[in-house]
Amino acid sequence: MVGLPARGKTYVARKIARYLAWLGHHSRIFNVGNYRRNAVGAVQMHDFFDPTHPENAALRKEVADRALEDMLQWFERAGDSPATGAVMTKDSPITPITPRPRSDSLSLSGVGKAGPGWVALYDATNSTTERRQNIYDKCLERGVQVMFVESVCDREDIIVANIKEVKLSSPDYAGMDADAAVEDFSRRISQYAKYYETLTPTECQGEIPFVKVVNVGDQIIVNKVKGYLQSRIVYFLMNLNITPKSFFFTRHGESMFNVQGKIGGDANLSPQGHTFATKLPELLAANLGPETRLTVWTSTLKRTMQTAAYLAWPQLQWKQLDELDSGFCDQLTYEEIEEKFPADFSERDQDKFNYRYHGGESYRDLVQRLEPVIMELERHHEPNHAILIVGHQAVLRAIYAYFLNYSLEELPYVKIPLHAVVKLTPKAYGCMEERYTVDVPAVDTHRSMPHPALNSRAK
Amino acid sequence: MVGLPARGKTYVARKIARYLAWLGHHSRIFNVGNYRRNAVGAVQMHDFFDPTHPENAALRKEVADRALEDMLQWFERAGDSPATGAVMTKDSPITPITPRPRSDSLSLSGVGKAGPGWVALYDATNSTTERRQNIYDKCLERGVQVMFVESVCDREDIIVANIKEVKLSSPDYAGMDADAAVEDFSRRISQYAKYYETLTPTECQGEIPFVKVVNVGDQIIVNKVKGYLQSRIVYFLMNLNITPKSFFFTRHGESMFNVQGKIGGDANLSPQGHTFATKLPELLAANLGPETRLTVWTSTLKRTMQTAAYLAWPQLQWKQLDELDSGFCDQLTYEEIEEKFPADFSERDQDKFNYRYHGGESYRDLVQRLEPVIMELERHHEPNHAILIVGHQAVLRAIYAYFLNYSLEELPYVKIPLHAVVKLTPKAYGCMEERYTVDVPAVDTHRSMPHPALNSRAK
Numbered sequence: 001m002v003g004l005p006a007r008g009k010t011y012v013a014r015k016i017a018r019y020l021a022w023l024g025h026h027s028r029i030f031n032v033g034n035y036r037r038n039a040v041g042a043v044q045m046h047d048f049f050d051p052t053h054p055e056n057a058a059l060r061k062e063v064a065d066r067a068l069e070d071m072l073q074w075f076e077r078a079g080d081s082p083a084t085g086a087v088m089t090k091d092s093p094i095t096p097i098t099p100r101p102r103s104d105s106l107s108l109s110g111v112g113k114a115g116p117g118w119v120a121l122y123d124a125t126n127s128t129t130e131r132r133q134n135i136y137d138k139c140l141e142r143g144v145q146v147m148f149v150e151s152v153c154d155r156e157d158i159i160v161a162n163i164k165e166v167k168l169s170s171p172d173y174a175g176m177d178a179d180a181a182v183e184d185f186s187r188r189i190s191q192y193a194k195y196y197e198t199l200t201p202t203e204c205q206g207e208i209p210f211v212k213v214v215n216v217g218d219q220i221i222v223n224k225v226k227g228y229l230q231s232r233i234v235y236f237l238m239n240l241n242i243t244p245k246s247f248f249f250t251r252h253g254e255s256m257f258n259v260q261g262k263i264g265g266d267a268n269l270s271p272q273g274h275t276f277a278t279k280l281p282e283l284l285a286a287n288l289g290p291e292t293r294l295t296v297w298t299s300t301l302k303r304t305m306q307t308a309a310y311l312a313w314p315q316l317q318w319k320q321l322d323e324l325d326s327g328f329c330d331q332l333t334y335e336e337i338e339e340k341f342p343a344d345f346s347e348r349d350q351d352k353f354n355y356r357y358h359g360g361e362s363y364r365d366l367v368q369r370l371e372p373v374i375m376e377l378e379r380h381h382e383p384n385h386a387i388l389i390v391g392h393q394a395v396l397r398a399i400y401a402y403f404l405n406y407s408l409e410e411l412p413y414v415k416i417p418l419h420a421v422v423k424l425t426p427k428a429y430g431c432m433e434e435r436y437t438v439d440v441p442a443v444d445t446h447r448s449m450p451h452p453a454l455n456s457r458a459k
Numbered sequence: 460m461v462g463l464p465a466r467g468k469t470y471v472a473r474k475i476a477r478y479l480a481w482l483g484h485h486s487r488i489f490n491v492g493n494y495r496r497n498a499v500g501a502v503q504m505h506d507f508f509d510p511t512h513p514e515n516a517a518l519r520k521e522v523a524d525r526a527l528e529d530m531l532q533w534f535e536r537a538g539d540s541p542a543t544g545a546v547m548t549k550d551s552p553i554t555p556i557t558p559r560p561r562s563d564s565l566s567l568s569g570v571g572k573a574g575p576g577w578v579a580l581y582d583a584t585n586s587t588t589e590r591r592q593n594i595y596d597k598c599l600e601r602g603v604q605v606m607f608v609e610s611v612c613d614r615e616d617i618i619v620a621n622i623k624e625v626k627l628s629s630p631d632y633a634g635m636d637a638d639a640a641v642e643d644f645s646r647r648i649s650q651y652a653k654y655y656e657t658l659t660p661t662e663c664q665g666e667i668p669f670v671k672v673v674n675v676g677d678q679i680i681v682n683k684v685k686g687y688l689q690s691r692i693v694y695f696l697m698n699l700n701i702t703p704k705s706f707f708f709t710r711h712g713e714s715m716f717n718v719q720g721k722i723g724g725d726a727n728l729s730p731q732g733h734t735f736a737t738k739l740p741e742l743l744a745a746n747l748g749p750e751t752r753l754t755v756w757t758s759t760l761k762r763t764m765q766t767a768a769y770l771a772w773p774q775l776q777w778k779q780l781d782e783l784d785s786g787f788c789d790q791l792t793y794e795e796i797e798e799k800f801p802a803d804f805s806e807r808d809q810d811k812f813n814y815r816y817h818g819g820e821s822y823r824d825l826v827q828r829l830e831p832v833i834m835e836l837e838r839h840h841e842p843n844h845a846i847l848i849v850g851h852q853a854v855l856r857a858i859y860a861y862f863l864n865y866s867l868e869e870l871p872y873v874k875i876p877l878h879a880v881v882k883l884t885p886k887a888y889g890c891m892e893e894r895y896t897v898d899v900p901a902v903d904t905h906r907s908m909p910h911p912a913l914n915s916r917a918k
Contacts, residue, residue, distance in 0.1 A: 201678060219660060222679040222697065228838065235694045238681065266818055300815075319824050325784070330818070356759075359725055359789070365778050369828075379687065 002126045002150035004196055005189050006162045008216070009151055011428055012237070013121040016149075019236055022367065022374070022402045025117050025229075026078060030071040032124035033172075035063045042171040046187035051195050064124055068135060071120045072142045078118040119229065120144075127196045129203045136204045147230050148210040149237070150199045155215050159189075166428050199223075216242055239379035246291060246425045247377060247403075248284065248388040249396050252303035253277045254418050254442040257331070261443075264323065264330035269306045276419045276440045277307045283421055283438050284311070284388065291386035297321060304390045313388070320369050323392035327360025334447070349450045352412040363394065363412045370398050393445060400424075403431045413449040418442035461585045461609035463655055464648050465621045467675070468610055470887055471696070472580040475608075478695055481826065481833070481861045484576050484688075485537060489530040491583035492631075494522045501630040505646035510654050523583055527594060530579045531601045537577040578688065579603075586655045588662045595663045606689050607669040608696070609658045614674050618648075625887050658682075675701055698838035705750060705884040706836060706862075707743065707847040708855050711762035712736045713877050713901040716790070720902075723782065723789035728765045735878045735899045736766045742880055742897050743770070743847065750845035756780060763849045772847070779828050782851035786819025793906070808909045811871040822853065822871045829857050852904060859883075862890045872908040877901035 001009040013029050020027040040059065048056050126132055132148065139146045153159055163185050167173065173181040199210045201223050211234050212221040222234055253273025257265050269277060284294070294313040298304035299321035308315055329337045338345045348355040356362035361369075380387060389399070393416055401411040403424050416422070419442045425432040460468040472488050479486040499518065507515050585591055591607060598605045612618055622644050626632065632640040658669045660682050670693050671680040681693055712732025716724050728736060743753070753772040757763035758780035767774055788796045788803075797804040800817075807814040815821035820828075839846060848858070852875055860870040862883050875881070878901045884891040
């Protein structure tokens with residue numbers, strides 16, 4: 001990352017890291033601010049950041065170098081990961097089909113030298129050409145490709161809003177008066193601004209891949225970007241925006257298959273499911289908040305369209321929102337699956353995220369299929385215009401896990417009950433969640449994780 | 460489009476139009492050069508393009524205005540299209556699920572005022588701020604959104620190569636000596652260069668969405684780009700490159716289901732299919748051409764992996780390459796489908812592109828699913844490194860139709876026989892095709908279009 005303080009670097013780094021982790025890439029943020037706070041304590045006044053003060057400058061450089069070294073070592077651990085016969089994703093959109101043992105919960109794909117498909121976000125100001133050249137050289141030496149992401153902002157209103165929203169709650173200003181903190185932070189920015197050099201195509205021997213985001217996406221400059229991941233990240237950044245927004249999600253009403261315990265298929269709603277559909281307009285109206293418009297997305301399956309039938313809002317049917325395809329197990333009960341395909345049944349319990357139904361999909365496949373949906377939710381930027389997704393259990397698990405930062409291991413066990421509406425409101429560093437229910441009973445279709453130790457967050 | 464002559468504007472316009480048409484958008488190019496040739500004849504020496512010559516300048520403006528007016532009227536016809544109950548795609552990635560009557564073969568989605576989802580490419584130099592302001596105002600007046608795409612190039616080698624490859628075969632230089640033509644064309648460029656003004660964020664009242672492509676993608680500047688289609692086009696441009704490349708495609712060898720006349724499923728190869736697999740390495744080796752490396756993409760189905768089993772090249776399995784999902788008809792013969800689901804069977808014959816198997820996919824769904832595959836083929840830019848896709852009939856039809864510019868109506872009838880390898884080499888304005896076969900018999904799985912009039916190209 002490159003940019004003056006309060007330009008949203010950490011926000012952008014976290015968004016990228018989350019997006020990539022959800023898509024199955026090892027991703028990790030190395031935040032130099034955290035290293036500094038560990039080294040010298042949180043509260044440091046602006047003059048600590050004065051680049052002309054030799055002692056503090058040396059200290060800050062030492063801290064930044066430590067973070068960089070940790071990052072490079074993290075990549076080396078990626079390179080050391082034992083080969084497992086999995087097809088490498090490396091720099092392509094192709095996901096491996098062979099499940100493999102996982103070393104951590106956010107990172108399911110990509111093994112090999114220098115961690116193909118592993119992405120670290122080095123979150124610091126990196127505000128001079130010299131510093132960037134140094135990072136660039138060190139990374140290349142260790143076989144790590146570099147892309148710089150600069151956030152440039154000259155709109156005072158955005159900067160002040162960012163300081164107020166994010167920086168005042170930072171440990172750096174714990175217990176300090178708000179105005180004094182803003183004042184101090186503005187001076188800290190000035191300290192960096194004295195020597196700030198924006199990215200230019202000529203630095204790093206003229207071979208520098210970078211993307212420069214100006215005024216939160218008003219303009220984007222892309223330089224020598226190569227490869228699948230770099231180009232995906234740029235596309236993601238192009239669609240990112242900071243418009244306040246909320247999304248509503250609900251599963252379809254209880255279906256006849258839910259009642260019979262069958263999975264898949266294209267069944268009608270049960271009488272109770274139908275009652276839920278009739279009550280949905282009122283439930284939404286009571287909880288819309290500042291949203292004055294709503295667009296409803298359903299899947300192409302009858303149960304979601306029937307659930308949305310009483311909503312007087314524009315509706316779109318989206319094939320990508322169809323339920324996880326259970327292949328040869330479609331329209332069976334779990335008991336029948338266990339009986340007919342006992343090996344599959346237990347294999348799925350071992351690794352539900354990677355297990356692919358024969359002739360159907362895995363949760364990993366589903367995440368890939370839902371990527372355009374996530375991109376569209378991120379891109380959505382009409383104020384006071386909310387989107388309601390009337391979806392399916394597995395689909396909503398995947399979407400919910402993206403916004404709530406669940407690991408891919410937890411994802412297939414997220415509880416999304418029938419006859420409830422979830423409202424998510426993404427914030428700068430997190431996501432606010434509200435749940436509304438209506439008193440229409442429904443069966444419980446949730447099957448818990450077989451490993452109780454991992455079950456704590458899967459509510 | 461914005462740019463001096465020989466900057467690849469027409470190439471880029473055609474690529475964008477093709478990409479969007481394949482995704483189901485009405486798209487059409489209005490090429491001012493063609494209007495000029497119609498108005499004043501093809502052969503005009505460089506001084507015709509001298510902006511200081513008042514008469515010629517007026518004539519060229521008149522021609523450009525005529526093309527612009529035709530374009531705006533085309534958009535109005537889009538707005539006049541009768542509503543058909545189809546869900547509008549408008550500016551979102553969501554495809555309509557209700558098939559509707561089509562007004563032309565390249566354009567299957569998007570109806571409503573001013574043609575939501577309709578995209579015209581206005582292909583001219585548009586080299587001054589004044590001219591662009593004029594276009595911008597006229598479009599906005601008629602309810603048409605504008606995005607400018609500028610191609611900037613200061614690398615003499617690329618420009619000269621472009622003149623030689625494209626311009627010398629243009630009707631403008633029919634019958635002229637090559638050196639004289641290059642000389643004349645360079646002077647034509649100079650005529651435009653005198654008054655050329657590159658795009659700036661301040662023109663068009665500072666509200667100008669544009670993308671500027673510098674030196675064939677070395678740098679890309681994106682300004683105020685909004686909305687799904689604009690952002691997709693930018694992503695496509697980011698991945699576009701002019702590296703010479705070839706792609707190889709083959710269906711899996713004959714499968715046991717092919718022999719039994721069944722569709723879908725996950726069958727093994729037949730003995731003949733297996734023989735084809737054993738002969739594939741030799742067939743490829745004999746026809747590789749300048750390619751020294753090959754990467755093999757298969758689907759996740761056994762018949763493609765078995766077909767690739769004897770190839771000593773890196774292999775990746777890609778879920779998106781799986782065969783069209785025939786839903787409840789999976790593993791049936793066409794005779795069984797006709798007997799069990801007679802209505803569906805005839806509905807599919809009426810509109811094969813839009814027909815969705817119950818619980819499965821339509822060709823339209825398949826095209827959406829294959830979009831990342833097309834993007835990856837376009838992005839591929841390692842010289843002498845070819846990709847071989849071992850795929851399925853419907854999947855290869857869709858990919859082939861993209862490169863060979865088939866309409867969506869023709870797409871489901873493209874002949875992709877078993878036991879043959881197709882090599883495609885995209886060129887500036889077209890695609891070279893070679894087919895290699897090996898003497899291993901196989902069943903014919905092709906079912907012809909029921910409307911013979913449309914059948915001429917579907918070979």
